[in-house]
Amino acid sequence: MLSSAAASSEGSILKDDQLEDARIIYNLSLNDLLFRAQQVHRAHFDPNAIQMSRLLSIKTGGCAEDCGYCSQSARYPTGLKASKLMEVERVLTQARKAKEGGATRYCMGAAWRNPKDRDMDALVAMIEGVKALGMETCMTLGMLTAEQSGKLADAGLDYYNHNIDTSERYYSEIITTRTFADRLDTLANVRNDGIKVCAGGILGMGETVEDRISMLVTLANLPVPPESVPINMLIPIPGSKLADAAPVDPIDFVRTIALARILMPRSHVRLSAGRTDMSDEMQALCFFAGANSIFIGDTLLTAGNPDEDHDAALFRRLGLKPMQLEQAQ
Numbered sequence: 001m002l003s004s005a006a007a008s009s010e011g012s013i014l015k016d017d018q019l020e021d022a023r024i025i026y027n028l029s030l031n032d033l034l035f036r037a038q039q040v041h042r043a044h045f046d047p048n049a050i051q052m053s054r055l056l057s058i059k060t061g062g063c064a065e066d067c068g069y070c071s072q073s074a075r076y077p078t079g080l081k082a083s084k085l086m087e088v089e090r091v092l093t094q095a096r097k098a099k100e101g102g103a104t105r106y107c108m109g110a111a112w113r114n115p116k117d118r119d120m121d122a123l124v125a126m127i128e129g130v131k132a133l134g135m136e137t138c139m140t141l142g143m144l145t146a147e148q149s150g151k152l153a154d155a156g157l158d159y160y161n162h163n164i165d166t167s168e169r170y171y172s173e174i175i176t177t178r179t180f181a182d183r184l185d186t187l188a189n190v191r192n193d194g195i196k197v198c199a200g201g202i203l204g205m206g207e208t209v210e211d212r213i214s215m216l217v218t219l220a221n222l223p224v225p226p227e228s229v230p231i232n233m234l235i236p237i238p239g240s241k242l243a244d245a246a247p248v249d250p251i252d253f254v255r256t257i258a259l260a261r262i263l264m265p266r267s268h269v270r271l272s273a274g275r276t277d278m279s280d281e282m283q284a285l286c287f288f289a290g291a292n293s294i295f296i297g298d299t300l301l302t303a304g305n306p307d308e309d310h311d312a313a314l315f316r317r318l319g320l321k322p323m324q325l326e327q328a329q
Contacts, residue, residue, distance in 0.1 A: 018217055018221065019210075019213060019214060019217055022213045022216065022217050022259060022263065023210075023213055025259055025262055025263075026209070026213055026255055026256075026259050030251065030254075030255070033255060033258050033259075033289075034254075034258055034285075034288055034289055036258075036262060037257075037258035037259075037261045037262050037288075037289045037290045038288060038289070038290070040261055040262050040265045040290065041261055041265075041290040041292070043265065044265050044266050045292055046323070048319055048320050048321055049292065049320070049321055049322070049323040049324075050287070050292055050293065050294060050315070050320050050321070050322060050323055051104065051105065051268055051270075051292060051293035051294070051322075051323040052102050052103050052104060052105075052293075052294065052296050052322045052323065053103055053104070053105040053106070053107055053138070053270070053293060053294070053295050053296070054094075054095075054098035054101070054103040054105070054106055054107065054295065054296055055107040055108075055109060055295050056086075056091065056094050056095075056098075056106070056107070056108055056109070057109050057110075057111070058085060058086040058091055058108045058109065058110050058126070059083060059084065059085045059086065059109075059110035059111055059112065060072060060081075060082065060083045060111055061081055061082035061083060061111055063111040063112060063113060063142075064113045064177065065113050065142070065175065065177045065178065066175060066176055066177045066241075067165075067174065067175050067177075068173075068174045068175065068205065068240060068241030068242045069165075069174065069202055069205055069234055069235075069237070069240060069241075069242050070111075070237070070240065071237040071239075071240060072111035082111075085110065085119055085122060088122055088125045088126055088129065091108065091126050091129070091130075092126070092129040092130065092133075095129070095130045095133055095135065096133060098135070098296075099133055099134070099135055101296065101308065102296065102322050103135065103296060104135060104136060104322075104323065104324070105135060105136040105137075105138055105158075105159070106130045106133075106135045106136070106137060106138070107138040107139070107140065107159075107161065107295075108126060108130075108137075108138070108139050108140075109139070109140040109141075109161070110139075110140070110141045110142070112141055112142040113142050113143065113177070113178070114141070114142045114143040114144065114145075114148075115141045115142065115144070115148060117148075120148065120151050123139065123141070123152065123155075124151060124152070124154075124155040126139075127139070127152065127155040127156055127157050128155055128156065131156050131158075136158045136159065137156065137157050137158045137159065138157075138158060138159035138160065138161055138198060138228075139152065139157060139159075139160060139161070140160070140161035140162065140198075142162075142186075143162075143178065143182055143185075143186045144160070144162075144186050144189050144190065145189070146189050146192070146193075149186075149189040149190045149192070149193045149195065150193050152190075152193075152195065153190075153193035153194055153195050157195050158195070158196055159195065159196045159197070159198045159227065159228060160186075160190040160195045160196075160197060160198065161198035161199070161228075161230070162183060162186045162187055162190070162197075162198075162199055163183075163199055163200050163201055163202070163230065163232075164180065164183050164184070164187075164199055164200075164201055164215060164218060164219065165183075165201050165202055165205075165215075166201055166202065166205060166207050166211055166212075166215055167207065167210070167211035167212070167214035167215045167218070168180045168214065168218065169211060169214065170205075170206075170207045170208075170211045173205075173206070174205055174241075174242075184222075187199055187222065187226075191222075191223070191224060196226075196227040196228070197222075197224070197226040197227060197228070198226060198227065198228035198229075198230065199219060199222075199226040199228075199229065199230075200219070200226070200228075200229045200230035200231050200232065200260075200270070200272070201215045201216075201219075201230075201231065201232065202232040202233070202234055202273075203231065203232065203233055203234065203248045203252075203253055203256060204233055204234030204245055204246070204247060204248040204274075205234055205242055205245060206242070206245055206246075209252065212252075212256050213259065216256070216259055216260050216263055216264075217263065219260075219263075219264065220263035220264050225263075225264045225266075225267055226264070226267055227266075227267055227268065228267060228268045228270060228293065229260050229264055229267045229268070229269050229270065230270040230272035230273075230293075231253075231256060231257055231260060231269065231270065231271065231272060231291070232272045232273040232274055233248055233253060233273060233274025233275075233277065233278070234248070234273075234274065235273055235274055235276075235277070247277075250278070250279075250282045250285075253282070253286070254282070254285045254286055254289050255289075257269060257271070257286045257289040257290060257291050258289035258290060260290065261289060261290025261291075262290075268292055268293040269290050269291045269292060269293065270291065270293035270294065270295070271283065271286050271287070271291040271293070271294050272294075272295060275294070280314050280317070283314065284314075284318055287318065287320065292323070293323075294311070296308055296311060
């Protein structure tokens, strides 16, 4: 672990020596890096158990933000049609199916800059309904005010996802409609209300290795590191700003997973978007490097995801098993 100095909404206060320590770890020989990551992983988790989460888009498209990677931004001609917020019972029906399929966490995402107050009652009902099924709840709704965060906490929300996406330095190259500090403010709001944090980033947006390292150091040095750290591989969306982005080197991606595991030993590191473009061998290396969470189901918000039969076959080949809820907490 690095020292505990944190980033804040007033600007980054990460120290050069923290970044240098992380840089040294990242650049170890791959064998040494993976060995170290696996040692850390085994000290805190069953090395063969993978958390299974399901993600549902409860409100798709029409987002006012200009995130360059996103199919749901109204600013790009991606061809995605905007929808209204899904009815509560329909969300709960899908949650029941997810539980039957082995998911222990149910994540609900809405393509908003921030939720409107008129939507809060429905969101509260979704949280309460999913929790009644015995599943962990997670939502990603954009920026939250302290009052909105408090209402979600009172409803029993377990996790809130709000990725920082990339480094503070590179952030404005990807998003201009909100700042890096805005992201940190929302994370502070949910943390202050006792909601666990799910925050990670995306690789393959044109950032440098240094940006990836800085992103992870920022997360590791929040006052409390995120309990979940999703690491996404960009899915280039036709019509989006990053439609022609170059693919990430697979070994570089594995190195990033390993660094996340070493810097945040007790966090679930989620192998998230982009798995459809990863070989089984690449995913196996990611699991060895410390990834221990995935999304199941053939759709990830608006993008493709490996089907459950493929995941089950891969788990059999690797000797992996679904993580039980008590292990996931």
